[in-house]
Amino acid sequence: MADQYARTGEGRRATGIPVIRWEEPPEGPVLVLLDQTRLPAEEVERVCTDAPALVEAIRSLAVRGAPLLGVAGAYGVALAAARGFDVDEAADALVGARPTAVNLAVGVRRALDAHRAALAGGGGLREAAQAALAAARAMHREDIDASARMAEHGLALLDELLPGGGHRVLTHCNSGALVSGGEGTAFAVALAAHRAGRLRRLWVDETRPLLQGARLTAYEAARHGMAYTLLTDSAAGSLFAAGEVDAVLIGADRIAADGSVANKVGSYPLAVLARYHHVPFVVVAPGTTVDAQTPDGASIEVEQRPGYEVTEIPVPQVPVTGAGGGVPVAPLGTQAYNPAFDVTPPKLVTAIVTEEGAVSPVTAEALAELCGGSRRPALD
Known part of the structure; x- marks a missing residue:
C-alpha cells in the first residue's frame, strides 16, 4: 500500500x-x-x-x-x-x-x-x-451531470411542496460537492434554492458520531455564503416542535427495490419526526444508488464502525490518548454501538429524487419505472 x-x-x-x-x-x-x-x-x-x-x-x-x-x-x-x-x-x-x-x-x-x-x-x-x-x-x-439534474428536479419538487419560497430545510450528514463529481445530492438542492433566493435557513445536523454535518456540510455551506445553523442531532425534535422546519433533505447510500433508504445513522429518527409533524421528508440520490437486487430494507447490510468513533473525539492540535487517535470522552473499556447507517421504510419517505425525476408516493413499481430496471453491483 x-x-x-x-x-x-x-x-x-x-x-x-x-x-x-x-x-x-x-x-x-x-x-x-x-x-x-x-x-x-x-x-x-x-x-x-x-x-x-x-x-x-x-x-x-x-x-x-x-x-x-x-x-x-x-x-x-x-x-x-x-x-x-x-x-x-x-x-x-x-x-x-x-x-x-x-x-x-x-x-x-x-x-x-x-x-x-x-x-x-x-x-x-x-x-x-x-x-x-x-x-x-x-x-x-x-x-457531474446527474448532480445538476438532481438539483433541478429537487428544487422543482421543493417549490411544489412549499409554495412561496423561504424554505427552511434540515439536512443530515454531508451530501454536497464532497460526495460527488458535481455539487452533490441533497445539499445540491438546498444550494439551488439558495441561488434562487428561496432558501431561508439550512439547518445542519452535526451528525454523530463522525460529525460529518459539522465538519463538512457546515464547511460547504459557509463557502457558499448560505444562511445555515448547526445543531446537535438530538435538538432536531425541538426544531420540529417549534415549527421551524419546512422540509428534510437527505442523501442515501443504498435504496432498496421497495424504496427503503439506507443513509447515515440518525436519518430514520428524522423521518419519524417529519411524519409526526407533517413535514416532507425527501431523499435525493442518483439512480446508481437504487439497487434492484436488494428487495427491501431488511436485506440491506449495515456497516458497523469502530467503537472509538463514539468513545473518542478527534481534536486537531490537542494531545491524544485514545486507541483511535482521539481524546477519550467515555471511561476506558466502554463498549459502543456504532452502526454507520440506519434504514428508513418507504412509507416514511415523501419522495425520492434522482437525475431522472421524482417519485411520490414511493413504491417499488414507481421506483423501478423511474430508474429503468436493475443494476448488478455484485462481482462474479
Missing part, C-alpha cells in the same frame, strides 16, 4: 478543489483525493498509487459519499490495471471496503467489465487498462 499527502494551494476553496482526480506523473498513474478526514481544519490531498491505498482511504472516510465512492471504485480498478496489479483482486478488495454503499460496487463493476471486454476482444493489458480508465472517466462525467 502506498499513499502520500500533498497540501493544496493556499486560498483555494472546497468547491474549487477537485475531490478526486486522475493524474499521470512520470513515475506512474495516481489517484488524488481531497482528504475529508482533515477538513475543515486544513485542505490536504491524499495520493494513492495502488488499490490497497484507495481501500484504506475509503475505510478511513478520507473519500466518502455514495456517488463519489462509485467514481472512486471505477478509478481504483483503472489504477490497478494501469499499474500492472491483479485487477480482479483489487476489485474484490474495493467492493468490500464499505458494504452498504452500493455505488462503490457499481463503479467497480463498470470499470471491471470494460477491462474484461477489452481483453476478450483481443486487446492487450495496455488497451484493457485504457478501457477501464475510459469507463471511470465516463462515470465521473455522468455523476
Whole structure:
C-alpha cells in the first residue's frame, strides 16, 4: 500500500478543489483525493498509487459519499490495471471496503467489465487498462451531470411542496460537492434554492458520531455564503416542535427495490419526526444508488464502525490518548454501538429524487419505472 499527502494551494476553496482526480506523473498513474478526514481544519490531498491505498482511504472516510465512492471504485480498478496489479483482486478488495454503499460496487463493476471486454476482444493489458480508465472517466462525467439534474428536479419538487419560497430545510450528514463529481445530492438542492433566493435557513445536523454535518456540510455551506445553523442531532425534535422546519433533505447510500433508504445513522429518527409533524421528508440520490437486487430494507447490510468513533473525539492540535487517535470522552473499556447507517421504510419517505425525476408516493413499481430496471453491483 502506498499513499502520500500533498497540501493544496493556499486560498483555494472546497468547491474549487477537485475531490478526486486522475493524474499521470512520470513515475506512474495516481489517484488524488481531497482528504475529508482533515477538513475543515486544513485542505490536504491524499495520493494513492495502488488499490490497497484507495481501500484504506475509503475505510478511513478520507473519500466518502455514495456517488463519489462509485467514481472512486471505477478509478481504483483503472489504477490497478494501469499499474500492472491483479485487477480482479483489487476489485474484490474495493467492493468490500464499505458494504452498504452500493455505488462503490457499481463503479467497480463498470470499470471491471470494460477491462474484461477489452481483453476478450483481443486487446492487450495496455488497451484493457485504457478501457477501464475510459469507463471511470465516463462515470465521473455522468455523476457531474446527474448532480445538476438532481438539483433541478429537487428544487422543482421543493417549490411544489412549499409554495412561496423561504424554505427552511434540515439536512443530515454531508451530501454536497464532497460526495460527488458535481455539487452533490441533497445539499445540491438546498444550494439551488439558495441561488434562487428561496432558501431561508439550512439547518445542519452535526451528525454523530463522525460529525460529518459539522465538519463538512457546515464547511460547504459557509463557502457558499448560505444562511445555515448547526445543531446537535438530538435538538432536531425541538426544531420540529417549534415549527421551524419546512422540509428534510437527505442523501442515501443504498435504496432498496421497495424504496427503503439506507443513509447515515440518525436519518430514520428524522423521518419519524417529519411524519409526526407533517413535514416532507425527501431523499435525493442518483439512480446508481437504487439497487434492484436488494428487495427491501431488511436485506440491506449495515456497516458497523469502530467503537472509538463514539468513545473518542478527534481534536486537531490537542494531545491524544485514545486507541483511535482521539481524546477519550467515555471511561476506558466502554463498549459502543456504532452502526454507520440506519434504514428508513418507504412509507416514511415523501419522495425520492434522482437525475431522472421524482417519485411520490414511493413504491417499488414507481421506483423501478423511474430508474429503468436493475443494476448488478455484485462481482462474479
